[in-house]
Amino acid sequence: IRGEEWLPSAPLHVLLYEAFGWTDSMPQFAHLPLLLKPVGNGKLSKRDGDKLGFPVFPLEWHNPENGDISSGYREKGYLPQAVINFLALLGWNPGNDQELMSMEELINLFDLTKCSKSGARFDYQKGIWFNQQYLLMQDNMAWVPTFDKILRDNGIVSTPEQEAKVVEMMKTKVIEYFDNDGNKKKRNISFVSDLWPLTKFFFVAPEYNKEDKFVAKNWKENSAADMQQLAKLLGTLDDFSVENQKKHIDAWVENTGIHPWNAWRVALVGTGQGPDMYDLSAFLGKEETLNRIHSAIKHLG
Structure with a gap:
């Protein structure tokens, strides 16, 4: 073949x-059939990957002649199963709409008569989608070794249990990124490395910026007073579980008419991202939650 x-x-x-x-x-x-360029005419080449920002080699390759480095699927964070599944469907299909297939299924279904006679365009965005699908199939703890290394590279030491909780809360979130033409786009988390920009606040207290659009819109004149009341309430709770916080805060909201959610998010996160506030507060714990609320009051007034 x-x-x-x-x-x-x-x-x-x-x-x-x-x-x-x-x-x-x-x-x-x-x-x-040949693998064709994602854009334009002709067969796929290493230069296409370098230009558009996707790997062409299984492993990172260092050119011994000129020192150029070409990224590899492994170093970019692709899962082996995702790459195999993605490549298997370039120029071949099983005769139905099924896309996610195990190695055993691919072996059982593969038939040369179902291979296309025309070239297969290399859709690297589809490869990213495959990786996202296979990541979501994994147990949260399977993300931890890679996520832990990312945290340690950023000076953060955590526990596997904490990291797995963060994965559970954030693995279905959307990230913003810039493509090679400088256009701002969005996509689902597709690599473990995508977690870090979205999860730093779990481990590092935010720096408050009044110019941030979410902060400017949601930290209002009465926010400091509302947060003082919320902090006082949270300070009385010995049980800081999601359920107990929800029980007491929902009752407080009903009695006072105060809706603290966006200002509370500003205090704990510093921006508009993050999981459910009860989940985040329970993860941070009572002391850190109160510290961040008081810090937001001090810096934002």
Whole structure:
């Protein structure tokens, strides 16, 4: 099985086998369609990956001649199962709409007669989607080794249990990023490394910025007074679980008419991102939650 660029020389190879008397051991030749550029015409090349920001090699490759580095799927955070599934469907399909398939399913379903005769365009965004799907299939603890390394690289030491809780709260969130043309886009978390920009506040208290759009909109004149009341209430709770916080805060909201959610998010996160406030507060614990509320009052007034 080889690429279609070998098709013109296939008759010559058959003649060579016949000339040497090797016809009994001559293989059956099959030719797969070429992988085409994501954009434009022609077959996929390393330069396409370098230009558009996706890996072409399985592992990071260092060119010994000029020192250039080409990224690899492993170093970019792709899961092996996702890459195999993605590549298997380039130029072939099982004859139905199924996209996610295990190695065993791919082996059982693969049939050369279902391979396309035309080139397969390399849709690297689809590869990212496959990785996201396979990440979500994993247990939260499977994310932890990679996430823990990212945290340690940023000077943060945590526990596997805490990290797994953060994964559970944030793994289905959306991230914002800039494409190679400088356009701002959004996509679901597709790599463990996507977690860090969205989860720093779990481990590091925010720096409050009055110019932040979410802060400017949601920290109002009465927010400091509301947060003082909330802090006083939270300070009386010995049980800081999600359920107990919800019980007491919901009752306080009903009695006072105060809706603290956005200002509370400003205090604990510093921006408009993050999980449910009860989940976040319970994760941070009573002391850290109160410290952040008082810090927000001090800095934002």
